[in-house]
Amino acid sequence: MLLKYLFAKNEDIPAGSSTIFFGYSAIFWFVVGTGLGSFNAAKLAFPDFATGVELFAFGHMRQVHVLAVILGWISMAFAMTMMYMTPALGNTKLWSEKLGLWTAFNWNAGLSLGLILLWCGFTSGREYSDLIWPIDLVVIFGVLVPLGMNVWMTIAQRRTQGIYITNWFFGACIFFLIIVFLVGQSAELFNLTGLTEGYLTFWFAHNVLGLWITPVAAGIAYYTIPKLTGNPLYSHRIGHLHFWSIIAFYSTPASHHLLSAPLPEWLKSFASVEGVLILIPAVAFVANILLTMKGRWSMFVENVEIKFSVTGVLLAIPLNMQGGFQQTRAINWYVHGTGWIVAHAHLALLGMSSFLEIAAVYFGLQQVLRRKLYSLVLANFHFWFVIIGFCIYWISMTIAGLIQGAGKIYEVPYIDVVIAEHPYMIARWIGGTMVFTGNMVWLYNMYMTAREGTIVPKGRYAHEMAYER
């Protein structure tokens, strides 16, 4: 339905169209991404499952899951929030709804093509930057630059005096991501090989996480928590400390991901020290948000968006504790190359980041559609399935990682480690499938919200009406 506006005049396109396009695309990709994750986990839990077909081999499907979640779900949810938060915070309209719709269209088309090619085996062979370079160029020039233009111009045309911290994160992080993509993909474009290629690969991976996935999620929380609670942000100054310390400490050389590689020792030590300093923005963010909740904690048990948001903020605590310390040489010696790292990555992407985005997508779609959520019961079902599924996944993979670490250090025979890990692989599959199930229910709930949700009268917020019949 929204596709008809692609060729309409900008002034004829209803405000919020690109928010809706991005929002539903994000939920769709979340279902696809977690479905692929559940399938992959089944292959690890039951090695005889879906064998004999090359396309269903784990090596073909694993990176499709990763990129469907990062570029499909998380990044489109970010774009969706930018489409409604940036103008709202500047008391203005989005610079170009038409450009927003085209960005969403390019994104869906480019990502679909890229993932199909990846699934068929067309890959750069580098983790996280697996897509081949023509698709990377589509992402950079067909998606990120237009998205950036829309956000930057909306901020420039704001009718407020200052720029709120959320828009700082939005504007800056799109710029970072363009640079990260351009530099990170250069290994393939310029045929860089060996250690240089390995280093650029993890420079890309590190900064996609640290300058996009976690800070934009934090920027979203700076909007949703004050908006939903009605409390002003506890401290703008702490927010600025968060922003600038991310810039200073997270844009590190990233060589702490490659502590065993023959990179210069000073470079690894430098990256490792800055990795611990990530605790500064982490503590600033968590403290600022939790203190903003002051006096409104009852919403944590009553309001579904706050449940998701606050849980995401809570999960930022272990995320940054793990992240800050696991990359020091002493702990990395033990956990490197084990399931611990997989658990940590899911704590970042599925735990902290996704929970904050889910809240923003719930809130944003209800606001833009002007419709009350179709079913609060289904939303609560979604929350519990995602949080319990995530916890099962994270705990089982952390323990599996510790087993692998012990096996590695004490030179336990490999097959003994595989046998010891088997129950945890089954638990991982159960957890992942619960997340997938919850997301399918969410997609249905949001589809029904658009079709049959009660219309929200002017001057009211949808979440305020959650308990009104």
Next chain:
Amino acid sequence: MENKLTFGRLFFFLLVPAFTTGMGNGSVFGAAVMCALGRGGYGNWGGWGMEAYDPATFSGFVNWMMIVFGIAFSVISMLAMKKHGEIEAQRDNTAW
């Protein structure tokens, strides 16, 4: 106004997210202690009370640390939230 943040309403909220948060911190603490102390074999990790890892079950110090931290974080969060609930209820009563 009534206190909405009772133990009954908070239990599952804090059992799952807060327990996980505590376990995450416990995992780091446990791994850090084990790595700092344990550079020997299974039976000689430098700590007291239990082995670094039991080669039969692969269970050990970190698992316990995660559970202890998980319980501690849940209890701390529950007490803090209960106090918040009391303050919020009082504030609403006085039309603050």
